[in-house]
Amino acid sequence: MLKRLMPLLAVILMAFGLAGPASAQLQVRVDEGNFKPTPIAIPDFQVTGTNTQLARQIADVVRADLASTGLFDMQNPASFIQRDLSINAEPRFADWKIIRTDALVVGAFEELPDGKLAVSFRLWDVYGGELMRINGEPGRRLTTTPENWRRIAHKIADSIYTRLTGEDPYFDTRIVYIAETGPKTERVKRLAIMDSDGANQQYLTSGRSTVLTPRFSPSAQEITYMSFEGGRPRVYLFNIETGRQELLGNFPGMTFAPRFATDGQSVLLSQAQRGNTDIYIMNLRTRESRRLTDHPAIDTSPSMSPDGQSIVFNSDRGGTPQLYIMNTDGSPRACPSGGRDTACRITFGRGRYSTPVWSPRGDLIAFTKQEAGKFYIGVIGVDGKGERLLSESYLDEGPDWSPNGRVIVFFRENRPGAGPQLWSVDLSGRNERRVMTQTDASDPAWSPVLQ
């Protein structure tokens, strides 16, 4: 998206006689080897109206979002020299160079006559001494109702992040997960949802039935998950807006490991019957299902490529759980390890591999690896090359990608007997951090960017 806009952006910049080509501007590099966070200053916003506290809270969320990436060095407000910033005036760059900040965000908060609030902001390249346009505009102004203020903050943080890194946004998103309470032998598991930064936690199910493995639809309006409602594992749909839950399909045996297909029109899932687990795809409109694997081994945890053409899944057909890729239409494909097969194995390292999840960018697959008493979250190329382990603990399990494919969220039991918690880690392996939840938590899944 941004890349496509770049030439246009350059044209606009030159048309307005603004300094230099866009490529010379401040750029935060996310994959650099000897990494150093970029200094950024985000002073509290100018306030029109009385709600100074809310204005500060919005700025706090913007700062927290950007700091959570590990890519920025958030400058301490106490060090700021210029105290008379205005959204309509150029900052005194010299004042900001003294404190060695690269980027400066200037924001303004307004209470509107209709009770809504508006936040405007501009992003400045301090050393370049120029405005950084956002989608060709000199700045952005966002309006919403007061109770929706966090989303404005996330959208501002997304704009700044995207403009500075060239990566797609991911702050204005939600995470669905399983909230766990009670002793291990009588665990209560509820479907729960929260904003990507852990705010606004809500429980979606009562805990009467154990629920597992929720995953978002591409519209972020529906969740597919597994529930023991009625005594056996079966796949359900949950509509976030209406709260309606619906059993998916009428399969014999049990169904589990659901995940939406890329286009959101179907759900991939596993069905187990008479000791054998295979993968199916069910069309949500026609309710017709098609069998994708037919093998006496366990085939489970399917995840579709962003282009919809391929499916990565977990199978123990080779003796231990490993990752395999197949064509969605079931036709044979050229395997990276040679030959043609309907399912190509892509993991050959030591240990057991499971829970594959295709990156939204299409080039990588995240997985859980188990070896010698430890669990790891890792990524591997679609061709089975370039395996990298990003995290390690007593139990690290169940990765899912941020919608921009930059961050992985997973759950961890730090030591034997510890309850699970949510963690995230950057694709580079840096910036491992806890995602706070009110209770023990597992099975996180990231929503697409909200509309």
Add this chain to the structure above:
Amino acid sequence: MHILLKASAAAALLAATAACASRPPPVEEKPVTPPPVEETVTETETVVTEPVVESTITPGSLEDFRVNVGERVYFDLDQYRLDSDDQEILKRQAAWLNAYPNVRVLVAGNADERGTREYNLALGERRASAAKDYLVSLGVSASRIDTVSYGKERPIAAGSNEESWAMNRNSWTQIVSGATS
């Protein structure tokens, strides 16, 4: 079980009292061990007056199956093969089920916590099916046996150690209906 323990403690107490009353005790006799302190008899409990009946297990009952047959068979790491101990228990289960043809059962497969969730659901289903298949091979009608997998979601041992994991890798034959009450 619990009542029996308390009754025997009370009997020991009575014996001790009787021993004290008789005079004088032979010197070589060892002091009577006092009853364990944790066996306190509260005032509301009528342990002594209640007739102590050896609890008889009704044949064909849930308890009969649980105590005299055995509900669970245990699996090796990552395995769903039934070893000779497992087969022995399942043979007893089959004989019992053949003797009480109205009983229906649910065989639930379980896995330990050292695997990932979805794979373990599939593994548990394999274990439950292995147990069911064995029961069917011994003449129990397949229509009387449902299977389910709880994966790693319902451990019976809460520990995070080899011993607990071994306990949690099992298939559990539960009576659903038809047992003698």
